[in-house]
Structure formats: C-alpha cells, structure tokens
Amino acid sequence: MNEQQRIEELRKLLEKYSIEYYVYDKPSVSDQEYDRLMQELMALEEKHPELYDPNSPSQRIIGAVLDGFEKVEHQTQMLSLGNVFNYEEIQAFVERIQESVKDAEFVVECKYDGLAMALLYDNGRFTRAITRGDGFVGEDVSNNIRTIGSIPMYIEETRHIEIRGEVYMPKKSFEELNAKQEKEGKALFANPRNAAAGSIRQLDSSICAQRKLDAYWYYFQNAADFGITSQEEALEKMEQLHFRVNPLRKVCRNTAQIWDFIQSIHEQREELPYEIDGMVIKLNSLPDQARLGSTAKAPRYATAYKFPAQEVQTRLKDITITVGRTGKITPNAVLEPVRVAGTTVSAAQLHNEDMIASKDLRIGDIVVVRKAGEIIPEVVSSIKERRDGTQKPYAFPKECPVCGSKLVRLEGESAHYCINQDCPARVVESMIHFASRDAMDIDSLGDKKIEQLHEFGFLNSIEDIYFLKNHREALLEKRGYQVKSVDHMLETIEESKKQPLGVLLYGLGIRQVGKKAAMILAHHFGTMENLRNTTLEELVQIRDIGQITAESILAFFQEEKNRHLIQVLQEQGLNMEQEKEKIHASRFSNKTVVLTGTLEHYTRTEAKKILESLGANVAGSVSKKTDYVIYGTAAGSKLEKARNLGVALMSEEEFVQEVSNALEEN
Incomplete structure (x- = not known):
C-alpha cells in the first residue's frame, strides 16, 4: 500500500469512527487510537500537499480564516413555519x-x-x-x-x-x-x-x-x-x-x-x-x-x-434603577440566577413604581419568573406565603441615581422621569438610540462603542457624532482603534446623512413619537422646516397624532437646545426631507385596517405597504375604530373580535381584487 492509498484509508477510517462517536455514541476504538490515526494522517497530508481535501477529517480541527461569507441562492426556498x-x-x-x-x-x-x-x-x-x-x-x-x-x-x-x-x-x-x-x-x-x-x-x-x-x-x-x-x-x-x-x-x-x-x-x-x-x-x-x-x-x-412559557421560582435580591434617553426611570429586578426556558436569568424589567406596588414585590421575596414569548424575562408575582419577616418593602427613589435631580411623575403617566437634559445617562442613551438600527442605522456605533467614546470625551451629544471625523488622528492613538475600523466607522456615519426625514425624526427621540408616528409626520409635512413651523391645531388633525403627542412635538421644537441641534445637523448635510409617496385613491383611503391570519399572495409587510399606498392606516389590533379586517387562513382571535364588533370583513381574495381595481383606476 502506497502513501496515497494509506491517506485514503485513514480518511475513511477516521470518518467512520467520528460517525460512531458523534452520531451513534458507540465508539469502536479508544480516544488514544483515534488520536494516533489522526496524527498519522496529518503527517502524511503535510508530506503530500497535492492530496489536500477540504473534507478530510483533519480539516475539522485546522482553522481557516475567511474575509467574509459568500451569498448563495437556495435551489428551493427555505420556509418558516406557522x-x-x-x-x-x-x-x-x-x-x-x-x-x-x-x-x-x-x-x-x-x-x-x-x-x-x-x-x-x-x-x-x-x-x-x-x-x-x-x-x-x-x-x-x-x-x-x-x-x-x-x-x-x-x-x-x-x-x-x-x-x-x-x-x-x-x-x-x-x-x-x-x-x-x-x-x-x-x-x-x-x-x-x-x-x-x-x-x-x-x-x-x-x-x-x-x-x-x-x-x-x-x-x-x-x-x-x-x-x-x-x-x-x-x-x-x-x-x-x-x-x-x-x-x-x-x-x-x-x-x-x-x-x-x-x-x-x-x-x-x-x-x-x-x-x-x-x-x-x-x-x-x-x-x-x-x-x-x-x-x-x-x-x-x-x-x-x-410550548407555554415556563415558570420558575427564585429570590428577588434587589431592585436597581436605570435612566433612559427620555429621562424615563426604569426599575429592574436583580434575581438569584435561575434557568428559565434554556437560559440563565439574573435580571428582569419591572417597568414602573405601580407594577412593583401591584405585585407587592419586596426585597428578599421568593418570586415567580417566566419568559414572555420565551424571550423576555418577567417577574409574574411574589409568593407571600414564603415570607419569613426578613423581606423589605421597596422605597421608590425621589432623585435621579445618576445626576441627583428630583424625579417627576407626569400627570396621566405611570413612569417617573429625570427632567435634567444634561444628565449623563440621558446623553449616552440618546446617542445610542440615534445610532440604533431602527433609527439612523450606524452599525459601527454600537452601545459599548458610544459609551467608550463618551468616556474619551469625543461624544457628548448627538451632533458630536458628525464631528468625529475631526478626531480621526486622536482616535487612532486609542487602544483597539485601527485605521480600518476607524475609517469604516466614519464612512457609516457619513452614509447615515442620507436617511430620510422620518428616520431622523425617530432618531431624535422626541417623547411620544415612535417609529410609526415619525413616518406619519415626515410624510405629512415633507420637510423639517414645515414640521418646525406647525401648530397644535394642525397636528391634532393628523390621524394617529393625539393631543399628548402633539404637545410633546411642539415642546421639543420650542427648546433652544433642540433647535440648535437640528441646525447643526442640517449644516452637516443630513437629509431634512421626506420623498412623497404616491397615494392611490381607494376604498381604504383614510380607513383603519387590520390584517390577520396567514396571507398567501403577500407577506404581511408587503400587504401593509400596499394598504398604506392606498391611503389606509394599518393597525395591529381590532377596536370599534377599525373599518376593515382583512383575513387569511388560520385567522384567530382578531377575526372573532371583529365579528363581535360588527367590523367589515374582507377575505384575502377580495383584498387582491380590490388592490387590482384600485391600481387600474389610478
């Protein structure tokens, strides 16, 4: 047997032994014998590089470094399951x-x-x-x-x-x-x-x-x-x-x-x-x-x-406070680590003071914990019968734990706020939000990077992001900041300037203005200048922009600090306009529509975009204000609720025909 034949024989043997060990858990040779054969194979392969085979058992343990992953089209679509x-x-x-x-x-x-x-x-x-x-x-x-x-x-x-x-x-x-x-x-x-x-x-x-x-x-x-x-x-x-x-x-x-x-x-x-x-x-x-x-x-x-959410018991060790970008104060449960639905959980958000009170949570309590949707940990309840007198009621703080400012609870809201706009916690969180994927999508500026750049003194406000280019040489002197990564970061920051007005509005973090409201405002006003000069009367006439949101928008633009921020961003070349979308007249114009069930002709996102192009407001839940419910197969509780409320129903086939008619007429 020559060396080429021996290499082929060893590869077959080692493959066989791997399958026995990993697939069937029935190894027929000892680890020492496997290692001996592997060493023999590797020595022969080194001697005969012309016989290289990427599928050789030796390649399972020899690392290769790639520049990136090649995109490949599936021969047949890989579907997800309902x-x-x-x-x-x-x-x-x-x-x-x-x-x-x-x-x-x-x-x-x-x-x-x-x-x-x-x-x-x-x-x-x-x-x-x-x-x-x-x-x-x-x-x-x-x-x-x-x-x-x-x-x-x-x-x-x-x-x-x-x-x-x-x-x-x-x-x-x-x-x-x-x-x-x-x-x-x-x-x-x-x-x-x-x-x-x-x-x-x-x-x-x-x-x-x-x-x-x-x-x-x-x-x-x-x-x-x-x-x-x-x-x-x-x-x-x-x-x-x-x-x-x-x-x-x-x-x-x-x-x-x-x-x-x-x-x-x-x-x-x-x-x-x-x-x-x-x-x-x-x-x-x-x-x-x-x-x-x-x-x-x-x-x-x-x-x-x-599977239904798994519930386990553990001890509530403490309650800590975090400060968000809007100044919102969020209490968080510190838990004795416990395994829930596949992961070890040691913390859970408690949302606000009212939640702590309604669940009667005390430091030292044994509590029930689960994962909402198998993802987000939540404290379900305390087990009062397990109390032994050592538990302590939690006193919600009256001052911001970061800057010491007095906390305020606004009328009609359950949350407390730090209203100091210069609070360090708010500054960092506002920049993290601005750069996030749902906002300006500056993927090179993650949470930790922003915190680090803030510590270095380079980032102290949103507008500072667009002046990082002036600190390139200083950044290169910092440990872990290489030419390639710094230049990539500056390129992605520059690229973010092209984002439309709706994205920018969401990134600015105006209280009460989420992603959907930001896009509604951008499409309605078209430019930042038009929005800045609006009135309360005009705002409240816009669908989905209520009184509280309208007042929050006006308050934002009345602050000198915010007006200065927008001026600087405009001078730095950020897009302050939203391209107008063509809206086709249809029976859905100015109507609230809910989608439910599995659609065959469109994905849910496609159907939503089509409806919006036909002038509809697409909502996530059914209420008395809903005008139409469009249903596909396996429609559940939303369809039942719509029937009970007498909401107009439309099958997917009827919807497809309606879309066709509307596009023909336009």
Whole structure:
C-alpha cells in the first residue's frame, strides 16, 4: 500500500469512527487510537500537499480564516413555519389537512432552538452548507460546518442530495462557553441559539470548532428523487446515510395522539441535552405535501406547536434603577440566577413604581419568573406565603441615581422621569438610540462603542457624532482603534446623512413619537422646516397624532437646545426631507385596517405597504375604530373580535381584487 492509498484509508477510517462517536455514541476504538490515526494522517497530508481535501477529517480541527461569507441562492426556498399554541389550534390544523387528505398521518418531531441549515452533497462528498438567510438567499458557512463532528463529509450515495436541519449548541457546550467568556471578562451569550448563530458566523473556523456545536437533520429536500413517499421514510433514509436524526418522533393519526406525544416530550424537556421550544407537526405523505404546497412564507402541510412559557421560582435580591434617553426611570429586578426556558436569568424589567406596588414585590421575596414569548424575562408575582419577616418593602427613589435631580411623575403617566437634559445617562442613551438600527442605522456605533467614546470625551451629544471625523488622528492613538475600523466607522456615519426625514425624526427621540408616528409626520409635512413651523391645531388633525403627542412635538421644537441641534445637523448635510409617496385613491383611503391570519399572495409587510399606498392606516389590533379586517387562513382571535364588533370583513381574495381595481383606476 502506497502513501496515497494509506491517506485514503485513514480518511475513511477516521470518518467512520467520528460517525460512531458523534452520531451513534458507540465508539469502536479508544480516544488514544483515534488520536494516533489522526496524527498519522496529518503527517502524511503535510508530506503530500497535492492530496489536500477540504473534507478530510483533519480539516475539522485546522482553522481557516475567511474575509467574509459568500451569498448563495437556495435551489428551493427555505420556509418558516406557522405556529399553534393549544389543543384546539392543533385540532383545527389537523381537520384542515383531513379535509384534503384521506386517512392522513402526521409525524411529530422536536422543534430545536438553533440555526436552520442546508447541506449539499454530490458524488458522495459534502460540497456546501448554506444558512437559511431570508429563505431565498443564505450564506456559505461550509468551513464552519466541517468542524461539527457528527456531520458526515462522505456518504454512500453518489446522486445529488440536499439535507436540511438545525445546528445547535448543546446545553453543556453553552455552559462551558459562558464560563470561559466570564473568566476572560467577555460578554456572556444570552442563550444557546445566539451562541450557535454567533459561532457559525465566525470567520475563523478554529473558533467555531472550539464551541462544540452539533446538529439534527429533519428534512430530505429531494427525497422524491429517491422514490421516497413519506416523511418517516425520509428520516429513515437519512439515518441510513449516517445523518444525525432525532429518535424522539412519532407517527400519529389524530389530534389526541399528537397531543399525548407532545405532552410526553414536554415532561422530558428539561432533561434533554439540547434546547427545544416546541414540536413540529408534519403531514407524513410527501406527495400530499407537494399537492398542498405553501403560502409565501410557510408550508400548508406543517405547523409548529410552541410550548407555554415556563415558570420558575427564585429570590428577588434587589431592585436597581436605570435612566433612559427620555429621562424615563426604569426599575429592574436583580434575581438569584435561575434557568428559565434554556437560559440563565439574573435580571428582569419591572417597568414602573405601580407594577412593583401591584405585585407587592419586596426585597428578599421568593418570586415567580417566566419568559414572555420565551424571550423576555418577567417577574409574574411574589409568593407571600414564603415570607419569613426578613423581606423589605421597596422605597421608590425621589432623585435621579445618576445626576441627583428630583424625579417627576407626569400627570396621566405611570413612569417617573429625570427632567435634567444634561444628565449623563440621558446623553449616552440618546446617542445610542440615534445610532440604533431602527433609527439612523450606524452599525459601527454600537452601545459599548458610544459609551467608550463618551468616556474619551469625543461624544457628548448627538451632533458630536458628525464631528468625529475631526478626531480621526486622536482616535487612532486609542487602544483597539485601527485605521480600518476607524475609517469604516466614519464612512457609516457619513452614509447615515442620507436617511430620510422620518428616520431622523425617530432618531431624535422626541417623547411620544415612535417609529410609526415619525413616518406619519415626515410624510405629512415633507420637510423639517414645515414640521418646525406647525401648530397644535394642525397636528391634532393628523390621524394617529393625539393631543399628548402633539404637545410633546411642539415642546421639543420650542427648546433652544433642540433647535440648535437640528441646525447643526442640517449644516452637516443630513437629509431634512421626506420623498412623497404616491397615494392611490381607494376604498381604504383614510380607513383603519387590520390584517390577520396567514396571507398567501403577500407577506404581511408587503400587504401593509400596499394598504398604506392606498391611503389606509394599518393597525395591529381590532377596536370599534377599525373599518376593515382583512383575513387569511388560520385567522384567530382578531377575526372573532371583529365579528363581535360588527367590523367589515374582507377575505384575502377580495383584498387582491380590490388592490387590482384600485391600481387600474389610478
């Protein structure tokens, strides 16, 4: 046997041993034997660089550094799933399928809290890994995927194959990573999903290799090419090819069976070595899946059941105060760290003094904590029967904890405010808001960067952002500020000057003016000058601009400091105008419209833009002031409320026809 043949033999052996270890947890050789063979392979590959193979087992542990990720178009769109939340909604989904599919079967599988991924294979070799991205275009992260030991680089199938699934970070890996981050004084990851996503997007694959990611695969994209006719058969075929497929799945024939299986997995959830946030219910028949098809965003043959929010108990150690950009005072709960829905929670926002009082929260209380929507930690209640006399009522502060100014509670509001406009906390928060993604979108000026530049003395107000260019040389003298990063920061600041008036208005942080109100004002007035010269009477006539918002806008422009800020921004070349959008006359003109259910012809964002172009005000909830509710499939409580209130209803098909008519007439 020559050395080339030995290299090929070693690669096959090590691949086999990796699959045994990572996929089946049944290693047939010791770690020492595996390491010995790996060292032999690496020595031979170094001796024969002409035999380099990116899929070699040795490449799983050798890092490669990229300049960026290549954008790749998916051959078939990667769809997201619709959600159901209870037995009744699962039953409605099942009955809808059963209307079209006789003797329908369903495969119920775990829903992982990770990063969706597509793997491509040709001639028995791994060729590419692509992230979901926007469903149409993802990023090539093949180098990082090669570092995951359970993913086969070679398979015994020469035809083209596309396998889809989820890359995740096991709970143990997540805990080890955060322990390492804490030891090195770095920011902790919020949850395993964020950690997995951040790891996959590392340009240096050796960093990804250290993160110990794993994956489960659940979708055989081109299964029909192999004569496969069911989801269960597709999963079995993937297992035969040594892809890691979760055994926690079941074929069910009715809602009761589906529900029982979901409950059994829910009971095991905390003991699983990976995070799941629900279960996926799929029609088993692949031909029937193809026949039912998909909407613009989601398949009709599958849905995801989301687990209810998990509630746990912990101790309320303290309540601290933060000061926002508007001077708003926010109390925050300091909690004994506790694991909730996959992450360790040590803090939660308490919003205002009234919330603390209504929940009767005391320092030292045992409290119930959950995550709203599985994301945001919240304190649900205190457990009064657990009190032992050591708990202390919380006294809300009368002075700002940062500048010492007297706090004010405005009439009709539940929040307290620091009204000192020069309060250091307000200054920093106002700049962070101004540069944020939803505002001026200066991505090189993150929260920490702004705080640091404020400490250096370069940023003390919003207008200072546009004078950073005058401090370029001084910035380059600071540790961590290199030519490339500083120039990129200055370029993004310069680019932000092109943002339209509506974005600028939101960035200025006018009290009561959110993103939607800022765009309404920009479209109504067209220029900053027109808005500055408006009256209370004109403002209150604008839809969605009420008395309090109008007074806040006038108060903002009456302050000399704000007038000076706008003048400086104008002199620095910021855009002070909003391009007029053409509004088509239609039955929706000056009407309030609510969208509900799953739309097939448009995404929700597209439908909203169309309605706004037809003169409608698109609201998020149904009320007596709603003029129309446009509904798609699986419409729920909003549709029911609209019926009860007698609001005019319009199906999606009627909406599509109405849009067509309006555009023809214009």
